[in-house]
Amino acid sequence: MSAVNSGTSAAELAHIEDWLQKNNLRLNCTKTKEIIFRVKGKRGSTAEVPAPCEAIARVTTLTMLGVVINEQMTAVDHVSSLFTTCSRLLYTLRVLRNHGIPAASMSDVFRATVIDKLTYSSLTWAGFTSAADQARLDAFFCGFI
Numbered sequence: 001m002s003a004v005n006s007g008t009s010a011a012e013l014a015h016i017e018d019w020l021q022k023n024n025l026r027l028n029c030t031k032t033k034e035i036i037f038r039v040k041g042k043r044g045s046t047a048e049v050p051a052p053c054e055a056i057a058r059v060t061t062l063t064m065l066g067v068v069i070n071e072q073m074t075a076v077d078h079v080s081s082l083f084t085t086c087s088r089l090l091y092t093l094r095v096l097r098n099h100g101i102p103a104a105s106m107s108d109v110f111r112a113t114v115i116d117k118l119t120y121s122s123l124t125w126a127g128f129t130s131a132a133d134q135a136r137l138d139a140f141f142c143g144f145i
Contacts, residue, residue, distance in 0.1 A: 009034070013056075029055035035062050038071050067125050075128040079136060082118055086140070089113045 034056050061070045061077050068078040
């Protein structure tokens, strides 16, 4: 397949649909999302790009392989999602502790759930964290070490 750089999203979508048809595949528009990445720190109005297809939803965040990516390519949404999930996991661990689970088992469950959730693919998203996000993560880890 040759590389095509059409310069417009409608032409690129037509190229993708053509490739799919040639390979006996079909585009599932309900599972397809479009995101427009914006430059960080730019002020003022941005040009509104028309949607290439009405059936494809335009979103401001995408979750890919468990990592939340927003339109500004920052990790703030992902870090917030992590803390929401981890607070739920910590509540569950507190309930288990109150029902007599041994401390050694609690430690294993904590590492297998909370720590693994926080460190999952951290090499890919850690570079997109702000100083505030890093401080939140450091404070969380310091509370348990």
